[in-house]
Amino acid sequence: MSRQVNLVIDLPGADQNLKNDIYERITDFEKKYEKKLVVNEGGWVPKVQKIDYIVAWIGGLLITIWMALVFI
Amino acid sequence: MGRGISNEINNEIYFNAVPASNKDRIYGMGDFVAIQICFGIAAWFFLVGSLTGLTVNASESIPIVLFGNCVPLILVAPLAVIFARYGTEQWAGSAAVLGHRFKDVWVFIYITSSFGWIAYSAFLFGESAIKFVKFFNGPEFLSAEVPGAIIFAFIATGIGAWIAYLGPNTLKWFTRMSAAFLLAVLGWFIYIMLNKYGADYIFSQTPAEPMETLAWSRASAIEWNVGLGFSWAFWYGAWTRLAKNESAAFHGCLWGWGLLACTAGIFSAFSALVLKVYDPSEWIIAMGSPIMAVIGLVMFALANIGSITCLVYPMSIAYRSRFPKSKWGTSVIICSVFALILENPVVFESYGVYLAYIALLAGAYGGIMMSDYFLISRGKWAWSLRGIYNVNSEYKYWHGFNPAAVIATISASLFYLWTLEPLTWTSSNGLFPYITAGIPSFFVAFIVYAVAMKVWVMRTMTPPLEEVSEDYRVIPKTT
Numbered sequence: 058m059s060r061q062v063n064l065v066i067d068l069p070g071a072d073q074n075l076k077n078d079i080y081e082r083i084t085d086f087e088k089k090y091e092k093k094l095v096v097n098e099g100g101w102v103p104k105v106q107k108i109d110y111i112v113a114w115i116g117g118l119l120i121t122i123w124m125a126l127v128f129i
Numbered sequence: 130m131g132r133g134i135s136n137e138i139n140n141e142i143y144f145n146a147v148p149a150s151n152k153d154r155i156y157g158m159g160d161f162v163a164i165q166i167c168f169g170i171a172a173w174f175f176l177v178g179s180l181t182g183l184t185v186n187a188s189e190s191i192p193i194v195l196f197g198n199c200v201p202l203i204l205v206a207p208l209a210v211i212f213a214r215y216g217t218e219q220w221a222g223s224a225a226v227l228g229h230r231f232k233d234v235w236v237f238i239y240i241t242s243s244f245g246w247i248a249y250s251a252f253l254f255g256e257s258a259i260k261f262v263k264f265f266n267g268p269e270f271l272s273a274e275v276p277g278a279i280i281f282a283f284i285a286t287g288i289g290a291w292i293a294y295l296g297p298n299t300l301k302w303f304t305r306m307s308a309a310f311l312l313a314v315l316g317w318f319i320y321i322m323l324n325k326y327g328a329d330y331i332f333s334q335t336p337a338e339p340m341e342t343l344a345w346s347r348a349s350a351i352e353w354n355v356g357l358g359f360s361w362a363f364w365y366g367a368w369t370r371l372a373k374n375e376s377a378a379f380h381g382c383l384w385g386w387g388l389l390a391c392t393a394g395i396f397s398a399f400s401a402l403v404l405k406v407y408d409p410s411e412w413i414i415a416m417g418s419p420i421m422a423v424i425g426l427v428m429f430a431l432a433n434i435g436s437i438t439c440l441v442y443p444m445s446i447a448y449r450s451r452f453p454k455s456k457w458g459t460s461v462i463i464c465s466v467f468a469l470i471l472e473n474p475v476v477f478e479s480y481g482v483y484l485a486y487i488a489l490l491a492g493a494y495g496g497i498m499m500s501d502y503f504l505i506s507r508g509k510w511a512w513s514l515r516g517i518y519n520v521n522s523e524y525k526y527w528h529g530f531n532p533a534a535v536i537a538t539i540s541a542s543l544f545y546l547w548t549l550e551p552l553t554w555t556s557s558n559g560l561f562p563y564i565t566a567g568i569p570s571f572f573v574a575f576i577v578y579a580v581a582m583k584v585w586v587m588r589t590m591t592p593p594l595e596e597v598s599e600d601y602r603v604i605p606k607t608t
Contacts, residue, residue: 069520087515101149
């Protein structure tokens with residue numbers, strides 16, 4: 058992971074303390090969660106589930122059908 | 130600026146710049162629903178409901194308001210997941226997709242396009258205030274649209290910006306108080322309207338200003354609501370980076386901004402059908418009661434001034450995060466004062482045109498972000514947090530611009546304008562009213578971005594997490 062570690066924080070206008078804190082937070086994320094990310098298992102918090110998408114899509118589908126029926 | 134306010138804002142700017150870890154997360158599903166109802170119920174829903182009620186009848190208005198707002202929200206809802214997952218501020222994180230400089234272009238689009246939302250909120254408050262003055266026989270110049278409504282709109286903008294200037298604690302107190310009041314009063318007004326006119330009367334009314342054909346009426350009403358539905362794409366990250374889990378972020382925003390806030394739009398659609406006017410504050414006088422006039426004014430004041438605050442505050446935070454040397458007061462002024470130019474009757478009457486441009490912009494942004502989420506940022510191509518916080522990382526792309534995102538933005542915009550020209554409300558290619566414009570443009574951006582990334586951009590760059598991926602292959606999963 059040498060390329061990752063060597064990439065410093067470089068944000069326009071950010072002071073050194075802020076850069077240090079961002080660096081620490083990112084390092085923490087990389088240690089704990091990047092390995093989860095590459096296998097699509099989420100990040101800082103528990104991952105969204107397929108059922109969440111299914112519920113939303115069913116809701117959208119029902120509204121669409123309702124509108125289509127009203128138009129017909 | 131007092132030291133207390135200064136510290137609050139500096140903490141907030143600081144907090145916004147640092148990715149939010151799981152220990153910083155404070156919002157669950159219920160919190161999101163409450164916040165988004167408060168943010169959602171304002172001029173934008175009242176006015177889009179009015180436009181809908183003037184164009185189609187009640188039985189079509191309800192599903193059109195629900196479809197136009199909920200379906201675009203469902204299409205862009207994974208934006209909530211992205212920022213909950215990475216904890217970055219929305220525009221900082223968007224650099225991974227857009228490129229560091231093209232992200233700045235989108236920040237500019239976000240701030241300038243949001244002046245319209247401030248103007249509509251302020252002017253609707255102005256319209257309700259002049260009705261109130263007229264009802265109680267106040268001074269004539271304050272009960273006329275010009276200059277009365279403009280003066281009240283300026284005052285609303287000033288108060289909203291001032292509350293935003295005071296910082297997060299005042300903002301939280303104000304929005305929590307408003308949310309409970311708004312829901313209670315809105316529910317009561319719907320009950321009174323149904324009681325006064327009756328459901329049969331409302332559903333038997335014909336729209337006052339239909340288009341030349343029924344298809345154009347329906348497609349136009351859908352398009353206005355789609356504009357509002359997609360508009361939330363710009364506002365997810367400010368909230369969901371603080372989510373306790375991705376599901377809470379996903380559902381809280383989806384139903385808070387969607388199904389629940391739609392009650393305001395449906396109420397306004399009914400008002401427009403009964404009273405045959407665009408301005409939803411007209412019913413304050415129509416009801417004919419001093420108590421109703423006072424409560425109506427308070428409702429429009431809280432809903433709209435609260436919303437101005439909810440707009441100016443994150444805009445100013447985003448602006449100051451990008452330009453840290455700017456003072457807080459200056460940032461608030463920059464993010465509010467230009468809205469004054471738009472606070473006039475001509476712009477107020479052109480809400481449909483504004484919504485169409487918002488559908489164009491937010492639909493293109495949403496399409497690109499969703500394409501990246503579903504088709505690109507998987508496995509070793511997931512975002513690198515370190516790259517987001519370094520302007521010379523792989524997310525520099527080509528001079529700070531991701532060519533795929535640029536091409537997708539241009540393609541979606543051109544397709545939208547070819548299908549629906551918002552100023553003249555005409556269709557060059559004849560596809561509108563058959564397919565509308567906002568949702569198809571979203572899919573144009575989605576497809577063009579994915580194709581350009583896969584056949585071109587991804588072949589020229591190293592996957593951001595390739596080394597993590599290689600490391601992971603030699604580490605047993607159990608460790």
